[in-house]
Amino acid sequence: MTTTVQPSTDALISSTQRTIGILAKRSIRNIRRLPSAFFPALAMPIFNMIVFAGTFFAVTKIPGFPTDRSINWYMPLGIMMGAAFGGVGLGFTAIRDIETGFYDRLRMTPTSRLSLVLGPLTGTLVRIVMMTTIVIVLGVALGARFTGGVLGVLCLYIAALGLATIGAGWGLGLAFRFQDMRGAAVMQLSIFLVMFLSSAQVPLNVMTGWLHTVARVNPATNILRLARVGLVDVGNPDHLSWNAVWGGLVAIGVMAGLTLTFAVRSLHRLND
């Protein structure tokens, strides 16, 4: 007769936490080991911030534009693009790990499947904090001003981490479903569309036509609004306003919940 020893709940939690820590450290260590992979993730938001702020320097003169500094508008966009693509980048890593067989070895370990999602996600969030900090420092050096002070900075970090979590859940889910680089194209294209079909370039009150209709119902618009509450002019209705914050928080909560569920369910399907 064989008996199966079920691990206690405490042991399971401890094992899950340990695995999350190990996988997060692996992800962070890769910044030093593979700087060529981290550099584009850092260069893209910086590039976006600089070229958008420079090219569209004059848009702030449109009546109703919420700030008179183009860098105040486009620095959050650069960070949010970096966060979104940094998040889905986790899907790229997962595809590589699946192709090299590393995921098969992970799945044979006696740990919860949830930790295989939360571990790399934690590492990604640390990377996003680093990227956000660097872009903010550079943005401030180039003339960005936080009209909302520390609270404004905090909102920008929350929005970046939230969007990265959504991107990571989406990227991991697609990676587990496709299991090869076909998934990478879907990840990039979908995030690209979601980001640009929002208030990425100009606020809702400035845009017209079909984009206004799409951007109004796009959750990314609310998240961008949250990111910018501490950077718009003091007299603007969005300036540190709860009305501008809660929509972003709800969008992050709902979208992150959905995409992480998609990732975990896809991982279980991978196990089958």
Next chain:
Amino acid sequence: MRRRPAETARHLVALSRRSTLAIFRQPALVGPSLIFPLFFAALGSSAFSRAISLPGFPQVDSYLQFTLAGTVTQGVLFGSVTGAAALATDIQDGFFDRLLAAPASRTAILFGRLAGSSLFGAMQALVFLLVLLPFGVVVQAGLLGYVSIVVAGFLTAFAVGALMSVVALKTGSAEAVQGTFPVLFILLFLSSAFFPRETMSGVYRRIADANPISYMVEGQRWLTIDGVSLTAMLQTLAIPAGIAVLTTALALRQLSARLRAR
């Protein structure tokens, strides 16, 4: 080995045909360089429709009319990388060496590849013009304007394709050619492709002032907005032609260097 011009021309036609068919047989390569510029044009027409009344903007009917030249240039710049990447792939998979072993004209190998991406550039320009026409984007310069913009598409693709061929011939790596793509992207954004230089300021304005892409785009823009003028024609055609002469010389030099190294 000296070849008769007729023989070289025959090789050129055969290799041009091959490279042109290769581009059109790969919709995954063709699609993005047609779709993305049109997507950005559509996006801009909604996002920046109110910007056209800002000081520094020329008198235009819509942002779409303003951005037509930028859309053409953007598409052609991105599409022209594919020809050079294909040349690098030829080097990687040994087809280039087999051509060299055959009594094929050396310059036809290079110009054959460039012809494919240049024809694709002209076709892209034509597609953008035709797609935007129903949305009220009319080129004020008339038929001469339409033809000039299509020829500019051909010349720009030739110029950029030759420049990218230098990378392909030097490295023999398609990844290295694709890796230069961000440089084109940066050059495009640091120009007046999407907003007029008159609305920019500081360092950014100075970079856009020094960027030849600004003048190339503006030539096409004046043909679209104002009609025919000598300056507009020169900017539209002479700038990409001049760059093409320079980059072709560089590509031929790199081809000679590769041949000598064999």
